Every structure is written in structure tokens, then in C-alpha cells.
Amino acid sequence: MATLKHVIGGERITPTANQWEDVINPATGEMLGTVPLDDTHALDRAVQRAAEAFEAWATTPILQRARIMFKFHDLMTRNQADIARSVTIEHGKTLPDASLEVARAIEVVELAASAPSLLKGEVLPDVSRGVDTMMVRTPLGVVAGITPFNFPAMVPLWMIPPALVSGNTFVLKPSEKTPLTSLLMMELWEEAGLPPGVLNVVLGGRSTVDQILTHPTIKAVSFVGSQPVAEYIYRTAAAAGKRVQALGGAKNYHIVMPDAHIPRTVEALMGSAFGSAGERCLAGSVAIAVGSAAERLIPTLRQAIRDWKVGSGLDETNDMGPVIREQSRERISHFIRTGVEEGAALLEDGRENPVAAEGFFLRPTLFDEVTSTMTIAREEIFGPVLSLMRAPDLKTAVDMANQSQFGNTATIYTESGAAARYFRDHIEVGMVGVNIGVPAPVAIFPFAGWKHSFYGDLHATGMDAFRFYTEEKVVISRFWGTEQP
Numbered sequence: 001m002a003t004l005k006h007v008i009g010g011e012r013i014t015p016t017a018n019q020w021e022d023v024i025n026p027a028t029g030e031m032l033g034t035v036p037l038d039d040t041h042a043l044d045r046a047v048q049r050a051a052e053a054f055e056a057w058a059t060t061p062i063l064q065r066a067r068i069m070f071k072f073h074d075l076m077t078r079n080q081a082d083i084a085r086s087v088t089i090e091h092g093k094t095l096p097d098a099s100l101e102v103a104r105a106i107e108v109v110e111l112a113a114s115a116p117s118l119l120k121g122e123v124l125p126d127v128s129r130g131v132d133t134m135m136v137r138t139p140l141g142v143v144a145g146i147t148p149f150n151f152p153a154m155v156p157l158w159m160i161p162p163a164l165v166s167g168n169t170f171v172l173k174p175s176e177k178t179p180l181t182s183l184l185m186m187e188l189w190e191e192a193g194l195p196p197g198v199l200n201v202v203l204g205g206r207s208t209v210d211q212i213l214t215h216p217t218i219k220a221v222s223f224v225g226s227q228p229v230a231e232y233i234y235r236t237a238a239a240a241g242k243r244v245q246a247l248g249g250a251k252n253y254h255i256v257m258p259d260a261h262i263p264r265t266v267e268a269l270m271g272s273a274f275g276s277a278g279e280r281c282l283a284g285s286v287a288i289a290v291g292s293a294a295e296r297l298i299p300t301l302r303q304a305i306r307d308w309k310v311g312s313g314l315d316e317t318n319d320m321g322p323v324i325r326e327q328s329r330e331r332i333s334h335f336i337r338t339g340v341e342e343g344a345a346l347l348e349d350g351r352e353n354p355v356a357a358e359g360f361f362l363r364p365t366l367f368d369e370v371t372s373t374m375t376i377a378r379e380e381i382f383g384p385v386l387s388l389m390r391a392p393d394l395k396t397a398v399d400m401a402n403q404s405q406f407g408n409t410a411t412i413y414t415e416s417g418a419a420a421r422y423f424r425d426h427i428e429v430g431m432v433g434v435n436i437g438v439p440a441p442v443a444i445f446p447f448a449g450w451k452h453s454f455y456g457d458l459h460a461t462g463m464d465a466f467r468f469y470t471e472e473k474v475v476i477s478r479f480w481g482t483e484q485p
């Protein structure tokens with residue numbers, strides 16, 4: 001089994017560590033490689049190489065930096081199938097889903113390629129007689145990214161292209177569960193002409209993260225992962241004087257109105273709740289049926305669940321692959337047991353009918369009669385479990401959804417503009433869907449939730465990404481000779 005290597009200053013470095021973790025194909029249980037968890041020398045070395053590369057990169061003309069984005073974009077597009085395959089093998093999601101993830105990642109590269117327009121500053125001549133004022137955006141220096149297992153291609157690329165094109169150098173610590181795609185994309189960055197040291201990939205676990213959070217040379221930390229870790233990252237890195245954006249976990253509510261188009265609503269709900277085995281921060285995990293909607297929704301939903309094909313993500317006829325690890329399957333099964341113990345009605349049990357002897361498979365689970373106080377209505381399950389709740393009217397449904405500690409996304413299914421507008425204006429989340437199962441904004445818009453789904457100020461992607469990765473500098477100038485020509 002291969003020991004995966006760091007990429008530091010353009011070199012492949014063999015790790016030295018006390019603790020290691022296996023990278024596993026969750027569909028087969030096959031070992032794909034092993035990663036170090038606590039290689040402290042590697043992180044120091046990567047930060048040093050990134051710091052050494054900074055000045056030359058920051059002074060590289062922006063058009064030249066943007067051209068590397070174009071080249072990388074071209075390589076990502078040409079290699080989309082291989083990257084998607086890597087995502088499927090290490091994460092388990094189906095190939096079409098992985099391909100969509102790569103397409104979403106490519107959109108961020110497109111955003112970064114337009115940086116020469118987006119990073120232009122502001123100028124106002126003669127703010128006072130003979131005095132001009134201009135604002136320019138300057139890069140921060142060495143910045144770091146810490147990413148989760150569930151989007152091995154997209155989440156690293158939420159961070160890297162905007163950070164690099166803005167003139168920063170970067171240290172990425174990918175998830176120890178899914179590091180292979182980051183290493184594959186690193187080869188494409190090199191082929192695109194990125195100079196050594198500008199982007200470094202350090203493999204590691206918690207102790208590597210802790211080193212990042214307090215490293216004096218690192219100016220900013222971007223994090224995506226679970227809520228408790230996001231909060232910890234925000235507090236620790238901010239206390240160490242760093243700029244931080246930390247995107248955390250979620251519990252996404254979907255409200256189904258009596259006038260919803262049921263076949264399309266079920267299709268959207270199925271994709272949202274069970275696509276990628278529910279391992280998405282945008283996964284719909286609670287559906288609130290308003291008024292008479294439940295009677296129309298439930299039979300179609302149950303049938304769709306029974307028709308849902310579970311198996312290897314490499315088989316394109318499957319709708320859903322495995323969850324990431326055996327521990328995840330146990331954790332999700334525990335949530336299902338808790339749901340039953342707390343009084344919810346288990347309509348479809350995803351623990352039944354095992355899919356295969358190997359791999360970490362579950363089938364979709366559907367609960368009904370779920371109430372706001374139940375654990376399955378409050379906590380992020382991060383697996384293929386959908387809980388149904390009931391509400392007499394839209395206002396009550398929105399109030400129920402707003403009780404959540406999280407605020408990533410929420411969706412309404414309706415044909416009524418008035419209902420959609422009420423929902424849009426009163427729901428407390430960062431990303432709102434109207435008849436959209438997975439309301440993930442394209443990269444030209446900012447991406448992040450509210451409440452405990454996000455810690456920080458500037459969101460990922462959109463103009464926020466450039467604001468996050470640059471510092472504004474205002475220059476006020478007067479030239480005595482220009483007062484009397």
C-alpha cells in the first residue's frame with residue numbers, strides 16, 4: 001500500500017510521522033494509501049517554502065496569474081472524467097455526482113480567471129484640492145486551507161484559485177479520508193505552470209491543523225468541516241490574530257406546500273436527502289409537510305425510496321454509493337435507533353437488506369411523525385436519513401425550521417409566489433431554495449450559511465473570496481508641483 005507524499009516547494013516529500021491513517025475505498029473496503037497524521041516538520045517546511053515563494057508570486061503581473069487559471073481550467077476540463085473517478089473511488093459518490101462536483105469546482109476557476117476585472121481598486125481624484133485617493137487590494141501572504149472529506153475536488157477549489165490569483169501563496173491540508181483528488185489536482189496545477197512553493201499540499205490530521213492555527217507566518221485560514229471543529233478553528237485562529245472563515249455543519253429544512261408539484265418535489269427531495277448518501281452540507285434532512293401536502297407526498301416518496309438504487313458509485317445506474325466509513329454507518333444507524341426510541345415512525349429502514357458484504361452501504365431511511373425536540377430533527381446526521389414533520393400552515397413551518405441552531409440552506413416547494421416570498425423573507429439561512437433541492441449558488445455568488453453553520457464574516461466564493469484573500473490599502477497623495485502647472 002502506497003504511502004502518500006506531501007507536495008512541498010514542488011517536491012514530493014515522504015512523510016515522517018508517529019500516527020498514520022489508511023485511505024479506504026468505501027465501496028469495497030480496499031486500502032488506497034496511507035497518510036501521516038502528525039508530520040510537524042512537513043507543515044513548517046511547507047509554510048517556509050510558501051513564504052519564500054510569496055514575493056515573486058505577489059509581484060507576478062495579475063494577467064499572468066490569471067493565465068495560469070485559464071491553463072488550469074483547460075486541464076481540469078480535459079481531465080474532468082479522471083478527477084471525477086478519483087472522487088468516486090475515495091469518497092464513494094456516484095460518477096455523475098462526482099462529475100457535477102468537478103464542474104462546480106471548475107466554476108470557481110472561472111471566477112478566479114476574471115480576477116483582473118474583479119480586483120481593480122478604486123480611485124477618486126481631487127478629494128481635496130490636488131489630493132487623490134486610491135484603494136488597492138494587496139495579497140495577505142501565506143494562507144492555509146483545511147478541507148472536509150465530502151467534496152474532495154470542489155472545496156479545495158473554493159479556496160485555492162481565488163487565493164492564488166490574488167497573489168497569496170497557499171498551504172492545503174486536505175481531509176485525511178479523501179486526500180487523493182487534491183494530490184491529482186496538484187499535478188494539474190504544476191502542468192498549468194504554477195511556480196514551486198506557491199501551492200503546497202501537506203497531509204495530516206488534527207495536530208497538523210493545530211499547527212496551522214497558531215503558525216505565526218500564516219495570515220488567514222479557510223476551513224470547511226463539521227460544526228464543532230469550525231467553531232474551534234474560528235476561535236483558535238482568530239485568537240492567534242488570523243483572518244478566518246469557517247464553514248460548519250448543517251440541518252437543512254425543506255417545506256412542502258399543499259400546492260407543490262409532487263413528482264418534481266419528490267425528485268428534488270430524493271436528490272437532496274439521499275444524493276451523495278446524504279453526505280452533503282446542503283443535504284435536505286427534514287421535510288415539513290404543510291396542511292394536506294403529507295397525504296400526497298408520502299406514497300410517492302416511499303415508492304421513490306424503494307426504487308432508489310444503492311451500490312458502487314462506479315456503476316452509473318446506481319443512485320447512491322456508500323457512506324465514507326464503517327464508523328459513519330454505525331453513527332447513522334445509532335441516529336436511526338434514537339429516532340425510534342424517541343417515538344418517530346420508521347417508514348423505511350435503510351439498515352435492512354444489506355447491499356454488499358464489503359463496503360459501507362446503507363439504504364435510504366424515512367421517518368414520519370418527527371417533532372422538533374427529537375434528536376433526528378435537531379442534529380446533523382450526515383447520512384441518508386430523511387425526517388418528515390407536519391405543520392398546519394407556512395408560518396408555523398418556517399418557525400419550526402428557524403428553531404434550528406444551523407442555518408445553511410432551506411427550500412420551499414410551492415407554485416405560489418406569495419408563499420415563496422414569505423419563505424424567502426423569513427427563513428433564517430444563508431442559501432434559500434425555491435423548488436430547488438440543493439440550492440448551491442454558482443461560484444460568482446458567495447457560499448455560506450448563517451448561525452452555527454458559519455463562523456466568520458466573508459463567505460466562500462463570489463466577491464467575498466477576493467475580499468477575504470486581500471487587504472485593502474488606501475493611498476492618499478498630493479504632488480506639490482501639480483497645484484500650479
Ligand code: NAD
Pocket residue numbers: 146147148149150151155173174175176204205206209210224225226227229230232247248249250280281380382408448449453
Ligand atoms: P471534520 O470536521 O471531521 O473534518 C474537517 C477537517 O478538519 C479535516 O481536514 C480534518 O482533518 C480536520 N479535523 C477534524 N477534527 C478535527 C479536530 N478535532 N481538530 C482540528 N482539526 C480537525 O469534517 P468532515 O467529516 O471531514 O466533513 C463533514 C462535515 O463538513 C459535515 O459536518 C458537513 O456539513 C461539513 N461541510 C460543510 C460545508 C459548508 O459549506 N458549510 C461544506 C462541506 C462540508
